Each structure stands twice: as C-alpha cells, then as structure tokens.
Amino acid sequence: MNRQDPIVTSVEFDELPVRYPRTVGRNARLGSHGSGGAARIVLLGTDTGCRGWGMIEAEPAAPDTMIGKTLTELIDSETGVRDDDHLWADAALHDLLGVVEDRPVWDILGAAGDRTIGVYDGAIYFDDLDPDDAPRGPQVVLDNCTADAGLGFGDFKLKIGRGNRWLDRKAGDDRDIEITRAVREAWPDARILVDANDGYDLDGFCRYLDAVAEIDLYWVEEPFDDNADDLAALRRHLDRVSPDTLIAEGETHPDVESLLAVAADGHIDVLLMDVMSYGITRWRRIMPRLLEIGVAASPHAWGRPLKTLYAAQLAAGLGNVPVVEGVPGRTDRVDDSGYRFVDGALVVPERPGFGLPLPG
Structure with a gap:
C-alpha cells in the first residue's frame, strides 16, 4: 500500500467552544453578535493513523461517501477538492493532505505569498x-x-x-x-x-x-x-x-x-x-x-x-x-x-x- 495515499475510514463531527474577549455588538443590519458560540468541525481518520480536521459551515452532503476513498480520490494537491459534493469538508481535506505530505497548507497552495x-x-x-x-x-x-x-x-x-x-x-x-x-x-x-x-x-x-x-x-x-x-x-x-x-x-x-x-x-x-x-x-x-x-x-x-x-x-x-x-x-x-x-x-x-x- 502507498503510505502517502491513505484511505479515509472515519468521518466524525464535533463542536469547539469559541470565546471572544467581549460581547460584540450590532452592525448596520444585525443585532448583537454575542460572545463567541461554537465552531462546527469534522475530523477525518485514515487507515494509516493520519488525521485531519477542519471547520465546516455548510451542511455535510453524504459524508459516508468519503469513507473507503483514498486521499487522492478526494483531493488533488494542485487543484483542491475533486468533487463539489465534498466541498463542505474543504478545510479538513486540505489539513489531512498537509499532514500526510508533512507540508503546511500554504506550501501546498503554492507558497506565493509572504508567511x-x-x-x-x-x-x-x-x-x-x-x-x-x-x-x-x-x-x-x-x-x-x-x-x-x-x-x-x-x-x-x-x-x-x-x-x-x-x-x-x-x-x-x-x-x-x-x-x-x-x-x-x-x-x-x-x-x-x-x-x-x-x-x-x-x-x-x-x-x-x-x-x-x-x-x-x-x-x-x-x-x-x-x-x-x-x-x-x-x-x-x-x-x-x-x-x-x-x-x-x-x-x-x-x-x-x-x-x-x-x-x-x-x-x-x-x-x-x-x-x-x-x-x-x-x-x-x-x-x-x-x-x-x-x-x-x-x-x-x-x-x-x-x-x-x-x-x-x-x-x-x-x-x-x-x-x-x-x-x-x-x-x-x-x-x-x-x-x-x-x-x-x-x-x-x-x-x-x-x-x-x-x-x-
């Protein structure tokens, strides 16, 4: 097995509490923005033990369809997530790719800017x-x-x-x-x-x-x-x-x-x-x-x-x-x-x- 192309074996969801340093007030359209809330995340596990995770905002579309696929079937290092149905996991897939390749995301994206x-x-x-x-x-x-x-x-x-x-x-x-x-x-x-x-x-x-x-x-x-x-x-x-x-x-x-x-x-x-x-x-x-x-x-x-x-x-x-x-x-x-x-x-x-x- 190519150790650089692990298979996704689990897709799990969680929430992480977020805390602002103060309550944030209104803007021109909306009332108080509160004091933090939670960040929804997805964690991707693989058969090689590598794990990636990231925030999600869109409702997950058929997350089980990712299980059993290799990483390269899900994301291309040159262009990003292959299937638009998996864009809800965009951040997590980029994170997992970086972990597997031992590279920061900024390097995968081309290192065209300043760090x-x-x-x-x-x-x-x-x-x-x-x-x-x-x-x-x-x-x-x-x-x-x-x-x-x-x-x-x-x-x-x-x-x-x-x-x-x-x-x-x-x-x-x-x-x-x-x-x-x-x-x-x-x-x-x-x-x-x-x-x-x-x-x-x-x-x-x-x-x-x-x-x-x-x-x-x-x-x-x-x-x-x-x-x-x-x-x-x-x-x-x-x-x-x-x-x-x-x-x-x-x-x-x-x-x-x-x-x-x-x-x-x-x-x-x-x-x-x-x-x-x-x-x-x-x-x-x-x-x-x-x-x-x-x-x-x-x-x-x-x-x-x-x-x-x-x-x-x-x-x-x-x-x-x-x-x-x-x-x-x-x-x-x-x-x-x-x-x-x-x-x-x-x-x-x-x-x-x-x-x-x-x-x-």
Missing part, C-alpha cells in the same frame, strides 16, 4: 449603542480598539451604517463620522477600513466620504447593495476625494461572475468571498483570474478565530492578499501556538496542515 501577513481587527462594532437603556457612547469604541491593540492588532475595521436601522439617519451618519475621525486621531498610523454592511445608499455614502476625506481610509466595504452603476460612481467619487481608498465587495454568497465583471472595469479593488462558505478550493480556482485583471483578494473571516488562520494560510499560499480579517478570541481545545503576532502581523507556522493540533 507574515497583515491582519486587521474585525471586531469594532456598534458597542456605543449598548445597552439600550444607557448607551455607552463613542468612547467604548476607542476602548475596544485599545483592548484589541493589546492583543496584537495594529489596524482596525470600523462598522458603520448606524442610520440604517438603529438611529435616525442623520444622527447615525454623524456618529459614523465622529467615530471614524476619533479612531484616526487616536491611531494616526493605522490602516483604517470601514464596513457599512450595505447600510447606506450611494448619495449618503458619498456624503460620509466627503466628511472623512482627510482620513485616508484603506478600504470601504459593502457600502450599499451591489449595483454596477453605483460602484462605478463610487469609484469616480473616491478618485476625487480619496483616490488611494480601495473598494471591497463580495462577502457572502455573492454573484461572483457579476462582481468579476465590475472588478475588471476597475470599480472593485478587493474581492471578499468567505474563506469557509466560498472555500479554499474555489479560491484556488479563481485566484489566477483575479491576478489577470489586477484585483486583490481578502477572504471574509468574521465569526470564528479559526477562519482568520485559514485566511492567513490562503494568503501565504496563493498570494495577492494584502490583509486578512482578524477575529479576536480563542477556540477551546485547539493548539494555535504556532501562529504568532509580530508588529500587527500574523506569522503562519511551518507545521503540517493548518498547524492546529487537537490535543487528545
């Missing part, structure tokens, strides 16, 4: 609006930035769009402007990104940009519902008031082909499809097209700290990822000590697979 990847803090939400009976106000947002800087983050993505649901439109927009300016004043050298979760329209967002033009935003994310004409108009406006600011789109379940057409026209600079729901294999397939049209990638990772580590591996492997979304917190039972923060960047380990042993 030291910039990571921004993705947990700056509308905590100023909570609690309802005694809102804490803008200072709590600055306090959260300070706390996360203590965890190693040097760059911040601010949720904006308070006037979409939670405040009067003008009051919400004014608060967005106030907080953006306050964070820039407190962190003059940080990359500041803003994410509206589609909480503005084009005219309102252009007014916001006019009010913060001097801040030199790194990117604006999901400013309004996807619309090719509006994104083109936004790019023209940014070229006037903040020409270095990038437009980032495509977070969850996007129409990727439509977004690629807009990006090819120069009106989207960074695509954000989720590292789990879109997945590593699909990112492997699409990255050459992004390189061809000169568009960067930054897989959406919010929700689970493991997703940040997966996105960092993808960045180190495929390249063309200027920054990764950070999720402060920890995942119980996972040894993530191989990943290190250095000067606001995350260093990806040389351990096999994703480098995340599950003790015991």
Whole structure:
C-alpha cells in the first residue's frame, strides 16, 4: 500500500467552544453578535493513523461517501477538492493532505505569498449603542480598539451604517463620522477600513466620504447593495476625494461572475468571498483570474478565530492578499501556538496542515 495515499475510514463531527474577549455588538443590519458560540468541525481518520480536521459551515452532503476513498480520490494537491459534493469538508481535506505530505497548507497552495501577513481587527462594532437603556457612547469604541491593540492588532475595521436601522439617519451618519475621525486621531498610523454592511445608499455614502476625506481610509466595504452603476460612481467619487481608498465587495454568497465583471472595469479593488462558505478550493480556482485583471483578494473571516488562520494560510499560499480579517478570541481545545503576532502581523507556522493540533 502507498503510505502517502491513505484511505479515509472515519468521518466524525464535533463542536469547539469559541470565546471572544467581549460581547460584540450590532452592525448596520444585525443585532448583537454575542460572545463567541461554537465552531462546527469534522475530523477525518485514515487507515494509516493520519488525521485531519477542519471547520465546516455548510451542511455535510453524504459524508459516508468519503469513507473507503483514498486521499487522492478526494483531493488533488494542485487543484483542491475533486468533487463539489465534498466541498463542505474543504478545510479538513486540505489539513489531512498537509499532514500526510508533512507540508503546511500554504506550501501546498503554492507558497506565493509572504508567511507574515497583515491582519486587521474585525471586531469594532456598534458597542456605543449598548445597552439600550444607557448607551455607552463613542468612547467604548476607542476602548475596544485599545483592548484589541493589546492583543496584537495594529489596524482596525470600523462598522458603520448606524442610520440604517438603529438611529435616525442623520444622527447615525454623524456618529459614523465622529467615530471614524476619533479612531484616526487616536491611531494616526493605522490602516483604517470601514464596513457599512450595505447600510447606506450611494448619495449618503458619498456624503460620509466627503466628511472623512482627510482620513485616508484603506478600504470601504459593502457600502450599499451591489449595483454596477453605483460602484462605478463610487469609484469616480473616491478618485476625487480619496483616490488611494480601495473598494471591497463580495462577502457572502455573492454573484461572483457579476462582481468579476465590475472588478475588471476597475470599480472593485478587493474581492471578499468567505474563506469557509466560498472555500479554499474555489479560491484556488479563481485566484489566477483575479491576478489577470489586477484585483486583490481578502477572504471574509468574521465569526470564528479559526477562519482568520485559514485566511492567513490562503494568503501565504496563493498570494495577492494584502490583509486578512482578524477575529479576536480563542477556540477551546485547539493548539494555535504556532501562529504568532509580530508588529500587527500574523506569522503562519511551518507545521503540517493548518498547524492546529487537537490535543487528545
């Protein structure tokens, strides 16, 4: 038997508790994001004793069909998961492949990027609006930035769009402007990104940009519902008031082909499809097209700290990822000590697979 081509003999499921350092509040569309929750995982066992595991988000499709198959029947080291029916186990199959080949996932993906990847803090939400009976106000947002800087983050993505649901439109927009300016004043050298979760329209967002033009935003994310004409108009406006600011789109379940057409026209600079729901294999397939049209990638990772580590591996492997979304917190039972923060960047380990042993 080829020891490098083990047979999958077991497919098991579990949940790992996730804990944020604080309760994370609202965004433009949704209420409180809570204090962590759980990461669903799948563990793949083999006849040779090798084991791989990874997060899952999609409902497993016929997991028993993986049992009895060799690893090379399930995943190709050059292209990823072979059968789309098994994409729900994308992370676990890449992890298992790395364990079997004694290679980190970033090396399997091509080692086209740097192992030291910039990571921004993705947990700056509308905590100023909570609690309802005694809102804490803008200072709590600055306090959260300070706390996360203590965890190693040097760059911040601010949720904006308070006037979409939670405040009067003008009051919400004014608060967005106030907080953006306050964070820039407190962190003059940080990359500041803003994410509206589609909480503005084009005219309102252009007014916001006019009010913060001097801040030199790194990117604006999901400013309004996807619309090719509006994104083109936004790019023209940014070229006037903040020409270095990038437009980032495509977070969850996007129409990727439509977004690629807009990006090819120069009106989207960074695509954000989720590292789990879109997945590593699909990112492997699409990255050459992004390189061809000169568009960067930054897989959406919010929700689970493991997703940040997966996105960092993808960045180190495929390249063309200027920054990764950070999720402060920890995942119980996972040894993530191989990943290190250095000067606001995350260093990806040389351990096999994703480098995340599950003790015991």
